[in-house]
Amino acid sequence: MSEKKLKRKTSFTGSTEFTNIKLEEPMRYAAGKLGVKEALKHGFKEMGIVRSMRALLEMNQEDGFDCPSCAWPNPENPSTVAEYCENGAKALADEATTNKIARQFFTKYSVEELSQFTDYQLNKFGRLTEPLVLRPESIHYEPISWQEAYGLISEELRSLNDPNEAIFYTSGRSSNEAAYLYGMFVRAFGTNNMPDCSNMCHESSGVALSETLGIGKGSTKLEDLYAAEVVLVVGQNPGTNHPRMLSALEKCKQNGGKVISINPLEEAGLVNFKNPQNLKGLVGSGEDMADIHLAVKINQDIPLVKLILKRLAELDARDKNVFDHDFIAQYVNGYDELLADLVQYDEQDLLERCGVPEEKINETVALLAAKEDIVVCWAMGLTQHENGVQNIREFVNLLLLKGAMGKPNAGTCPVRGHSNVQGDRSVGIMHYVDEKLNQRIEKHLGFVPPAEEGVDTVGAIKAMYEGRGKVFICLGGNFLMAANDTEYTAQALQNCSLTVQISTKLNRTHLVTGKTALILPTYGRSEKDMKDGKLRYFTMEDSMGRVRQSRGLLKPASDHIKSEPELIGELAHVFFDGKHSVNWKAMAEDYNLIRQSIDKVAKGFDNTTERSKGVGYYLPNNVRNLDFSMLPGGKAQLTLNDLPEHNLERDEFLLMTIRSHDQFNTTIYGLDDRYRGVYNERRVLFMNSNDMKSHGFKKMDVVDISSHYDNKKRTAYKFLVIPYSIPKGNLAAYFPETNVLVPYNRYAHRSKTPISKSVKVTVVKSE
Ligand SMILES: Nc1nc2c(c(=O)[nH]1)N[C@H]1C(S)=C(S)[C@@H](COP(=O)(O)OP(=O)(O)OC[C@H]3O[C@@H](n4cnc5c(=O)[nH]c(N)nc54)[C@H](O)[C@@H]3O)O[C@H]1N2
Ligand SMILES: Nc1nc2c(c(=O)[nH]1)N[C@H]1C(S)=C(S)[C@@H](COP(=O)(O)OP(=O)(O)OC[C@H]3O[C@@H](n4cnc5c(=O)[nH]c(N)nc54)[C@H](O)[C@@H]3O)O[C@H]1N2
Numbered sequence: 009m010s011e012k013k014l015k016r017k018t019s020f021t022g023s024t025e026f027t028n029i030k031l032e033e034p035m036r037y038a039a040g041k042l043g044v045k046e047a048l049k050h051g052f053k054e055m056g057i058v059r060s061m062r063a064l065l066e067m068n069q070e071d072g073f074d075c076p077s078c079a080w081p082n083p084e085n086p087s088t089v090a091e092y093c094e095n096g097a098k099a100l101a102d103e104a105t106t107n108k109i110a111r112q113f114f115t116k117y118s119v120e121e122l123s124q125f126t127d128y129q130l131n132k133f134g135r136l137t138e139p140l141v142l143r144p145e146s147i148h149y150e151p152i153s154w155q156e157a158y159g160l161i162s163e164e165l166r167s168l169n170d171p172n173e174a175i176f177y178t179s180g181r182s183s184n185e186a187a188y189l190y191g192m193f194v195r196a197f198g199t200n201n202m203p204d205c206s207n208m209c210h211e212s213s214g215v216a217l218s219e220t221l222g223i224g225k226g227s228t229k230l231e232d233l234y235a236a237e238v239v240l241v242v243g244q245n246p247g248t249n250h251p252r253m254l255s256a257l258e259k260c261k262q263n264g265g266k267v268i269s270i271n272p273l274e275e276a277g278l279v280n281f282k283n284p285q286n287l288k289g290l291v292g293s294g295e296d297m298a299d300i301h302l303a304v305k306i307n308q309d310i311p312l313v314k315l316i317l318k319r320l321a322e323l324d325a326r327d328k329n330v331f332d333h334d335f336i337a338q339y340v341n342g343y344d345e346l347l348a349d350l351v352q353y354d355e356q357d358l359l360e361r362c363g364v365p366e367e368k369i370n371e372t373v374a375l376l377a378a379k380e381d382i383v384v385c386w387a388m389g390l391t392q393h394e395n396g397v398q399n400i401r402e403f404v405n406l407l408l409l410k411g412a413m414g415k416p417n418a419g420t421c422p423v424r425g426h427s428n429v430q431g432d433r434s435v436g437i438m439h440y441v442d443e444k445l446n447q448r449i450e451k452h453l454g455f456v457p458p459a460e461e462g463v464d465t466v467g468a469i470k471a472m473y474e475g476r477g478k479v480f481i482c483l484g485g486n487f488l489m490a491a492n493d494t495e496y497t498a499q500a501l502q503n504c505s506l507t508v509q510i511s512t513k514l515n516r517t518h519l520v521t522g523k524t525a526l527i528l529p530t531y532g533r534s535e536k537d538m539k540d541g542k543l544r545y546f547t548m549e550d551s552m553g554r555v556r557q558s559r560g561l562l563k564p565a566s567d568h569i570k571s572e573p574e575l576i577g578e579l580a581h582v583f584f585d586g587k588h589s590v591n592w593k594a595m596a597e598d599y600n601l602i603r604q605s606i607d608k609v610a611k612g613f614d615n616t617t618e619r620s621k622g623v624g625y626y627l628p629n630n631v632r633n634l635d636f637s638m639l640p641g642g643k644a645q646l647t648l649n650d651l652p653e654h655n656l657e658r659d660e661f662l663l664m665t666i667r668s669h670d671q672f673n674t675t676i677y678g679l680d681d682r683y684r685g686v687y688n689e690r691r692v693l694f695m696n697s698n699d700m701k702s703h704g705f706k707k708m709d710v711v712d713i714s715s716h717y718d719n720k721k722r723t724a725y726k727f728l729v730i731p732y733s734i735p736k737g738n739l740a741a742y743f744p745e746t747n748v749l750v751p752y753n754r755y756a757h758r759s760k761t762p763i764s765k766s767v768k769v770t771v772v773k774s775e
């Protein structure tokens with residue numbers, strides 16, 4: 009029998025049945041932090057009353073655990089009441105669910121059968137409770153001991169011709185300790201093949217900020233948002249994805265600050281906001297969070313900013329006080345070139361491209377001209393385009409011209425996704441080579457790390473597809489559904505000899521696998537990690553660069569699962585047969601040893617065990633000290649960025665793939681998108697009602713969406729058309745259902761972030 013015929017018949021999309029949609033008007037407001045009572049409602053169903061009460065009271069508190077949802081920082085003094093949001097409560101309930109997958113489950117269902125379930129249904133089965141193996145000829149997972157699993161992986165790794173035939177992915181939920189141990193094991197094994205979720209997320213921010221400001225992270229602290237004069241929220245939906253950020257914006261407004269939202273959609277929470285924890289929010293109609301909403305067309309942020317800069321430059325030419333000339337003279341490179349470049353653009357053309365009404369531009373220009381303390385926040389609406397890096401550089405231009413950098417209440421704020429995605433990078437999860445890091449590894453860990461750049465997510469998919477990547481190990485995440493071009497990625501995974509998932513819950517990447525597959529179940533953030541009667545804890549780095557401790561408190565889902573550092577350390581110990589310059593086993597047991605090692609090897613970490621206590625400590629950040637010595641001329645860089653061109657044909661739209669209110673990335677908590685007024689259905693396509701008319705679509709028409717890159721038709725079948733307030737020519741639909749449309753070889757220049765927010769598509773009625 010040929011290799012191909014042996015392949016399991018697993019579905020990489022799951023069912024496309026509709027689930028009984030209900031529509032309402034989109035909501036005008038969103039809540040930030042959540043009252044205890046409401047949050048408990050989410051917990052009770054999944055976790056039971058006692059577990060919910062205990063866990064929610066400890067979430068984001070000083071001696072508690074870090075919320076497993078987003079990376080928004082906790083305030084220095086968390087309020088005595090709840091410091092969490094609705095979606096944090098959902099994330100916790102999802103992780104700490106009392107639903108468990110028992111041994112008989114995999115006897116009952118084959119992987120082929122399981123793959124017919126939707127992602128929502130797969131997640132609902134609950135927590136994984138013991139290590140499992142899917143053997144080459146089998147279609148059923150079966151139990152395997154930890155030792156046997158380590159042995160199997162080690163043998164497979166040793167059998168490779170070249171360490172670069174193995175690829176090690178990381179999702180951003182892992183602690184600093186787990187990620188560090190993993191990253192160092194991968195290097196000791198001999199490769200830099202470390203793609204991570206960041207490649208699909210904020211990589212464009214990292215690239216843009218590094219080259220303009222000398223550090224790939226943001227410069228603001230939470231308090232800076234409170235007192236800023238203007239906060240721009242660009243390409244970001246905080247009401248759903250970072251709800252606690254709304255509390256910070258509310259504080260800003262109470263202090264007299266203004267909020268500008270730049271988004272094709274009027275996202276709830278930016279338009280109007282209710283804080284359930286203050287009386288006004290509960291009884292009144294809430295606050296309008298955004299003072300100005302700029303409904304930019306998808307991927308037309310650069311024309312918008314250029315237009316604003318042009319107008320500001322005109323005012324500055326007259327008054328000489330709109331830009332910060334002292335700051336520019338001392339700290340900034342490229343001023344004359346930027347001004348000369350702006351002159352060539354036609355204002356009317358820019359206006360038409362961005363699609364924003366002129367009076368809104370005027371309002372924005374007047375506000376920005378008069379203010380100095382400006383913060384720009386952004387997320388996926390800027391990073392996930394072909395020109396993602398340039399998008400961000402253009403906003404950096406604005407901040408630098410205004411001197412809004414390296415001082416209180418001003419600066420950059422890329423709002424990170426996964427709760428420890430920033431920390432994972434800081435402790436060494438990256439596919440590129442950092443020579444200084446390599447020198448420290450050699451000095452302190454006693455081995456020579458590889459000097460050759462590894463693959464990122466795009467490179468990993470291609471390598472596996474082409475047979476160059478043979479073993480694929482994932483520390484968390486759901487690679488198949490998170491990555492683009494689902495069909496291609498599925499084939500890539502199936503070409504592997506071994507795929508390994510270290511995870512908490514079942515997902516589709518466990519079902520579309522290599523010849524042999526392993527599931528290694530691990531603790532969630534909220535679980536108590538005990539060793540010899542002592543509680544162990546982790547550290548995380550939040551979106552603003554602060555390192556803090558996190559300790560779980562709930563009884564783990566099973567006695568047969570292991571913490572991430574423990575299983576990584578044990579695997580490394582087995583792989584090296586106990587003979588290596590690093591004592592992996594000791595670190596697997598005692599996380600203080602890992603932290604001591606991080607202090608020596610990772611940049612900026614220092615006395616972490618002590619300093620991460622309580623409110624924690626900030627990692628060094630050169631922008632906060634206005635130190636640009638690492639950049640050309642020792643200065644921050646203004647940059648020239650091109651206008652994006654999409655050249656849409658009459659039947660083409662630009663589609664953004666976004667999150668609903670009831671999901672965390674590929675984990676689907678529920679089928680509602682309450683703020684957008686959609687209930688019990690995810691297969692929806694948001695369309696401008698004029699486009700519906702001109703293209704002959706009616707509300708609830710069933711359509712297929714196709715992209716046509718490289719003469720290949722990729723289709724996402726069966727979506728319901730919903731009229732929505734979205735710019736003409738633009739569409740929105742949820743990820744991961746629409747990932748099939750995003751070609752694997754279309755990504756942002758230089759950061760290689762897939763173009764999840766500007767996919768050119770056509771739409772036709774389903775047959
Ligand atoms: N509850 C919950 N929380 C999460 C997540 C989750 O799935 N659920 N995911 C986490 C992760 S990993 C991440 S990265 C973040 C993601 O957080 P977001 O970036 O807020 O997530 P998206 O849903 O991708 O929303 C993108 C936003 O950008 C807008 N947008 C799209 N294209 C453009 C454009 O061209 N220009 C502008 N100006 N705006 C545009 C969209 O309308 C939308 O409001 O959230 C994190 N937090
Ligand atoms: N089309 C499109 N695609 C996108 C995006 C988009 O906007 N549009 N967004 C992109 C972005 S921003 C990101 S960050 C990626 C996300 O990509 P990933 O990080 O790969 O995906 P997640 O859905 O967050 O991963 C969920 C899985 O992680 C596991 N898990 C949860 N908690 C833990 C834990 O504590 N430890 C371990 N070991 N495992 C755990 C569970 O098994 C769960 O099924 O997706 C990207 N893909």
Ligand SMILES: [Mo]
Nearest residue numbers: 209210425426
């Ligand atoms: Mo992300």
